[in-house]
Amino acid sequence: MRFPRLAARIIAALTLLTTASHGYEVEQQMHYPSTQDGTVLRIISTADLNVFEPILLAFQDMHPSVAVDYVVVETADLMHAIYAEGASFDLAISSAMDLQTKLANDGFAQDYTSPATQALPDWARWRNQVFAFTQEPAVLVVSDDFFGTEHPPTNRDELIALLRESPERFRGRIGTYDVRRSGFGYLMATQDSRNSEAYWRLMEVMGRLEAELYCCSGEMIRDVASGNLALAYNVLGSYATSQLAITDGFRIIELSDYVNVMLRTALIPVTAENVADAQAMIDFLTMLETRPDLIAASNLPSIAQETFRANTALRPIRFGPGLLVFLDQLKRAAFLRNWEDSLLQN
Amino acid sequence: MTATKMHPTASIRQNLFYQLAGVAAILSFAFFLIVRGVAEQAAEMTQDGILSASATAIADALRSEGGAVVLDLPYSALSMLGTLNEDRVFYRIYTDQQTLTGYPDLPLPDERPRRGEPVFETHEFRGDEVRAVSVMRPVGASGAARNVIVTVAQTRLGLEATSRTITTTATGVAAGFFLAATGLSLWAASAALAPIERLTSAVARRGPYDLRPVTADTPTELVPLVDALNSFMTRLRASLSRTEDFIAEAAHRVRTPLATVRTQAEVTHRKLNKPEHRLAIREMIRAIDESSRSAGQMLDHAMVKFRTDTLASDQLDMRALIDEVCDRLGATADLKDIDIIRDLPDDPIPIHGDGILLQATLQNLLDNAIKYSPEDSRITVSVTPNDALWVSITDEGRGFGDADLTRLKTRYTRGANVGDIVGSGLGLTIADEVASAHGGRIDIKPNENGAGACVSLVLPRE
Ligand SMILES: Nc1ncnc2c1ncn2[C@@H]1O[C@H](COP(=O)(O)OP(=O)(O)OP(=O)(O)O)[C@@H](O)[C@H]1O
Ligand SMILES: [Mg+2]
Numbered sequence: 001m002r003f004p005r006l007a008a009r010i011i012a013a014l015t016l017l018t019t020a021s022h023g024y025e026v027e028q029q030m031h032y033p034s035t036q037d038g039t040v041l042r043i044i045s046t047a048d049l050n051v052f053e054p055i056l057l058a059f060q061d062m063h064p065s066v067a068v069d070y071v072v073v074e075t076a077d078l079m080h081a082i083y084a085e086g087a088s089f090d091l092a093i094s095s096a097m098d099l100q101t102k103l104a105n106d107g108f109a110q111d112y113t114s115p116a117t118q119a120l121p122d123w124a125r126w127r128n129q130v131f132a133f134t135q136e137p138a139v140l141v142v143s144d145d146f147f148g149t150e151h152p153p154t155n156r157d158e159l160i161a162l163l164r165e166s167p168e169r170f171r172g173r174i175g176t177y178d179v180r181r182s183g184f185g186y187l188m189a190t191q192d193s194r195n196s197e198a199y200w201r202l203m204e205v206m207g208r209l210e211a212e213l214y215c216c217s218g219e220m221i222r223d224v225a226s227g228n229l230a231l232a233y234n235v236l237g238s239y240a241t242s243q244l245a246i247t248d249g250f251r252i253i254e255l256s257d258y259v260n261v262m263l264r265t266a267l268i269p270v271t272a273e274n275v276a277d278a279q280a281m282i283d284f285l286t287m288l289e290t291r292p293d294l295i296a297a298s299n300l301p302s303i304a305q306e307t308f309r310a311n312t313a314l315r316p317i318r319f320g321p322g323l324l325v326f327l328d329q330l331k332r333a334a335f336l337r338n339w340e341d342s343l344l345q346n
Numbered sequence: 347m348t349a350t351k352m353h354p355t356a357s358i359r360q361n362l363f364y365q366l367a368g369v370a371a372i373l374s375f376a377f378f379l380i381v382r383g384v385a386e387q388a389a390e391m392t393q394d395g396i397l398s399a400s401a402t403a404i405a406d407a408l409r410s411e412g413g414a415v416v417l418d419l420p421y422s423a424l425s426m427l428g429t430l431n432e433d434r435v436f437y438r439i440y441t442d443q444q445t446l447t448g449y450p451d452l453p454l455p456d457e458r459p460r461r462g463e464p465v466f467e468t469h470e471f472r473g474d475e476v477r478a479v480s481v482m483r484p485v486g487a488s489g490a491a492r493n494v495i496v497t498v499a500q501t502r503l504g505l506e507a508t509s510r511t512i513t514t515t516a517t518g519v520a521a522g523f524f525l526a527a528t529g530l531s532l533w534a535a536s537a538a539l540a541p542i543e544r545l546t547s548a549v550a551r552r553g554p555y556d557l558r559p560v561t562a563d564t565p566t567e568l569v570p571l572v573d574a575l576n577s578f579m580t581r582l583r584a585s586l587s588r589t590e591d592f593i594a595e596a597a598h599r600v601r602t603p604l605a606t607v608r609t610q611a612e613v614t615h616r617k618l619n620k621p622e623h624r625l626a627i628r629e630m631i632r633a634i635d636e637s638s639r640s641a642g643q644m645l646d647h648a649m650v651k652f653r654t655d656t657l658a659s660d661q662l663d664m665r666a667l668i669d670e671v672c673d674r675l676g677a678t679a680d681l682k683d684i685d686i687i688r689d690l691p692d693d694p695i696p697i698h699g700d701g702i703l704l705q706a707t708l709q710n711l712l713d714n715a716i717k718y719s720p721e722d723s724r725i726t727v728s729v730t731p732n733d734a735l736w737v738s739i740t741d742e743g744r745g746f747g748d749a750d751l752t753r754l755k756t757r758y759t760r761g762a763n764v765g766d767i768v769g770s771g772l773g774l775t776i777a778d779e780v781a782s783a784h785g786g787r788i789d790i791k792p793n794e795n796g797a798g799a800c801v802s803l804v805l806p807r808e
Contacts, residue, residue: 105434106449107472127432194421321435322425330447331419 023085024077030070032056038065041277044082045093046075046183047264047300051242052093054297059284066277075099075183082108088271090278093264093285095136095236096183098190098323100265104129105324109267110275116283124263124303126319132263133285134300135307135316137237138188140253141220145227146173147251152231155257156198159233163205171209175220175232178213179339184262188234190326190335191260191317198257203342206233211343218243225249236262242299254313261308261316264300358542359535366531370524378520385512389505390477392430397479398464400427401498404437408494410486415441415494423498431504436471441485441494452497455480459495474501541565545572556655557583590648597645601638608634635768643772646706650776653703654783662704664695668727668737671708675716682721686712689728697735697808703780704803710773711739711788711801717767718799719743731807734786738802745799751790777803 028049045052049072056068071089073081075096081087082103094100103109109129117131124132140159142152153159163170177185192199212229214220217239220232225247240252266285268278288294288302295302308314317323325331403423409416417439427435438448452471459465459482467478478499484491541563548562559576608631615627672686679686697704715725723742730736746754749761755778758771778788786805793800 105436107434107474127434318425318428320425320428320432322421322428324435325419325421325424328419328447330417334416334418 024073024081024087026071026073028070028072032060032068032070034060034065034067036065038067039274039277040067040069041091041274041281042069042071042089043091043093043281044071044073044078044087044089045091046073046078046095047093048072051298051300055285055288055294055300058291058294059281062284063277063280066280079103082269082271086271088273089269090272090274091266091281092269093266095262095264096187097130097132097263097265097317097319098187098327099183100130100267101126101319101321101323102327103269104267105321108270110270110272112268112279112282114279114283116286120286120303121305123316123318130265130267130319131282131286132265132303133288134238134264135261135303136264136301137254137259137261137314138234139237139240139259140231140233140255141224141235141240142231142251142253143224143227143229144249144251146230152251152253153255154253155255156196156202157257159231159255160198160202160205163202163209167209170230172212173228173230174206174209175212175214175223175229176206176234177220178215180336181215184217184236185234186326187262187317188260189339192234193335195258195260195315200338200342202233203339207343207345213343221247221250238299238301245299254311256313259311259314261314263303263316263319359539362535362538363531366534367528370527370531374520374524374527377523378516381516381519382509382513385516386509389508389512393477393500393502393505394466394479396426396430397466397477397498397500398481400424400437401464401479401481401496404439404496404498405481405483405494408439408483408485408496410492413486413490415446415485415492417447419447427498427500431507433501433504434472434474434476436476436499438497439494440497441492446494448497452478452499454495454497458482468502471499474503476501477505542568549575557586587652590652593648594645597641597648600641601645604634604638604641608638632766632768636770639768640770640772643770643776647772647776647779650703650706650779653700654779657703657783658700659698660701662697662699662701664697664704664729664735664737665690666694667701667704668708668729671705671712672727675709675712678713679716679725682716682719682723684716684719684721685724687724687726689726691729691731695729695731695735697805699784699805700780703783707777707780707803708737708739710777711803714773714801715739715741715743715799717769718763734807735805736789736802737805738789738800740793740795740798740800742793742796742798745792745797746790754790755788774801781805 030049030053043056049070052070056070060066060068075094076099078092078094079096079099079102082089082092083106092100092103100109104127109127111128112131113128117125117128120131124135140153153162163174177188179186179189189199212223214223214232217236220229220235221240221243223229224232225243227249235252237252237254240250244250244252266282268275268282272278286303288300289304294300301307308316326335400423403420403426404417407418407420407423409418424435424437427433436449436452438450438452438454439446440454453467453469455465455467455478457465459480461482461484464479464481467480468475469478470476471478476499478497480495480497483494483496485494486492542565545560545562545564545568549560552558557579559579560572564572611627611631611634615624615631618624618627668688668690672688676686712725712727719725719741720743725742726738726740728736728738728740730738744763746761747763749763753759754761755774757775760769760771774788774790781788781803784805786803789802789804791800792798
């Protein structure tokens with residue numbers, strides 16, 4: 001049973017990869033055949049296969065007649081695929097709340113209401129079109145090797161002070177997102193700029209210290225764990241936690257002044273062909289809370305209102321037209337100009 | 347008494363109720379329209395207000411850099427639009443025939459906005475109705491300023507949802523108002539009519555001959571009606587008592603001279619020898635007796651009419667009344683060798699009523715029994731207390747034959763069996779009227795044990 005299923009998956013993956021020709025770059029693709037004849041659910045997602053596979057398989061356990069096509073792309077490519085190309089997917093899952101919001105605002109998402117979606121807190125859904133199913137903080141990751149017994153900074157002011165105090169120690173050894181390349185990095189940076197004046201000071205200091213710029217959390221964590229970097233700012237917390245299970249050498253710090261919490265969301269594009277299964281998947285995702293096994297397997301923290309009550313520094317990013325502001329071309333150009341001015345001083 | 351035909355028109359209560367309910371319905375509907383109108387206008391004004399605040403915030407952020415218009419879109423300008431609802435938001439910044447940023451397909455306002463005067467429009471955009479506001483702002487040095495149009499649009503789904511809620515609420519409130527007002531109308535109509543009802547029942551409670559003026563509390567509006575009624579009754583009473591007085595007076599005036607004439611006739615009769623002369627005088631005496639009896643009965647009848655008007659309700663003993671009447675007529679009975687058997691209980695029989703009238707009744711019944719019985723017979727006066735009190739007078743006389751028993755009680759009606767017995771046909775009429783006034787009746791039937799009649803006064807049990 002297991003073997004033919006795996007073989008079928010690989011074959012399907014290979015054929016799809018070779019025949020595909022889109023205006024967007026497919027990073028990974030996998031076909032999960034159904035055990036019974038039935039429908040195909042086509043998902044476009046920004047979540048890596050290894051993160052999402054347990055969820056997909058659990059979904060198929062409950063819906064054995066649904067085959068799943070899972071395509072992994074970058075956040076910007078997901079936007080491009082649906083917004084510009086009208087690509088036909090049944091479900092779009094993305095960590096870029098702003099882009100998902102824009103898709104819904106500009107009329108690319110379908111309405112869906114069910115008891116499961118109604119049970120979500122208000123801040124975890126928008127227009128009954130965008131549904132959040134994880135809450136993932138942006139954290140500071142520090143190297144054990146570098147800090148040793150020294151207390152790492154606990155808020156942004158302390159971080160700025162520390163960097164200013166001993167620039168030579170940190171020069172070239174701090175990392176953060178290249179917001180020009182990473183949608184998540186851009187979202188966190190723009191939210192930071194709204195939240196605190198300290199952000200621009202921090203960027204200024206990091207620029208002076210020749211911060212390394214990264215595309216992805218994975219590489220930043222790898223370099224912090226290996227001791228190449230002393231610390232990395234605005235790392236995707238869920239990813240860091242999952243890495244901590246398999247590597248050590250670093251610590252995760254949720255800064256105490258505030259922590260931006262990104263919500264991973266799903267929406268059903270208007271071009272969806274298999275709406276029923278997409279809705280079933282949304283119900284399944286929004287009830288992730290009831291499946292601790294999957295939360296553990298995927299390291300995706302489910303929506304839980306209590307977390308925000310327990311730690312008031314946590315701030316879920318708010319849905320709404322405000323998220324469209326930093327997607328404005330002039331605004332984005334201006335923001336990136338500022339950002340480059342701060343970070344790329346040499 | 348024959349009921350005169352009335353033509354009842356629609357009831358005042360109903361009319362009043364329908365009118366008040368109608369007014370309530372109109373007011374409720376007006377209330378509904380006003381509440382909905384005002385609330386929807388308020389909701390629209392709220393959206394318009396936020397939209398123009400948003401557009402103004404964007405316009406304020408416009409500036410000129412090196413001759414080019416630049417914009418640092420304020421976060422709050424769009425985020426404020428998400429505070430009230432989850433409507434879709436579109437914007438467009440337009441200058442020099444081109445779109446600076448935003449949604450290039452968002453329509454420009456039909457009418458160019460002037461400075462400080464935003465233009466509001468409602469139209470379709472991307473599948474939904476949107477409310478759009480446009481403001482104009484010159485940007486740059488005063489000589490080379492360029493006019494920039496900022497348009498911000500928002501769908502109206504939230505507004506529609508609000509409007510639905512308002513409509514539901516307004517409907518509910520209006521319906522509640524209507525129901526409450528209708529209930530109150532019902533109450534008000536009843537309350538307004540209560541005095542009339544009191545008056546009606548005060549008048550209806552009266553006995554058939556009660557012609558006293560109405561003194562119940564009377565609402566001002568009804569005072570003329572009640573006054574008219576009272577004055578009518580006064581006149582009626584006066585007219586009735588005049589008639590009775592007249593009868594009594596007439597009867598009295600007739601009887602006295604008749605008595606004289608009769609005495610003279612008898613004296614004359616004794617003196618006459620010729621049989622044809624004696625016969626003529628006897629017939630004359632008989633006619634006199636008839637007239638005298640009629641006058642006496644008419645007088646009694648008038649008395650009955652008068653006394654039943656305001657019927658006395660004295661505590662009486664029926665046994666004593668019967669005894670007295672039997673005693674009084676004993677002599678007459680003895681003349682015919684008639685034996686009056688009193689089959690009475692030992693104890694008194696308490697009743698309420700007018701003693702004089704009841705005596706007159708019993709006297710008439712016993713008088714009939716004696717009158718229509720042969721010599722040397724028996725008359726039984728018995729009392730049977732059943733569910734009602736039966737005072738029965740049974741004789742062994744000629745009975746009623748095949749006379750119509752119900753008709754005997756009407757005035758001046760005599761049976762075919764009377765022969766040459768003197769009478770006026772008023773006796774049973776008097777008895778019947780007295781019985782009715784006491785809530786009872788006169789029962790007429792043949793004697794069950796052989797020949798004769800059995801006539802009973804039936805009175806309700808106390
Ligand atoms: N006891 C009776 N036996 C036979 N007939 C009777 C008896 N009582 C009444 N009637 C009949 O009923 C008729 C009506 O009686 P009622 O007493 O009204 O009139 P009346 O006796 O003829 O006249 P009066 O007014 O002088 O009594 C009588 O004329 C008679 O025919
Ligand atoms: Mg008689």
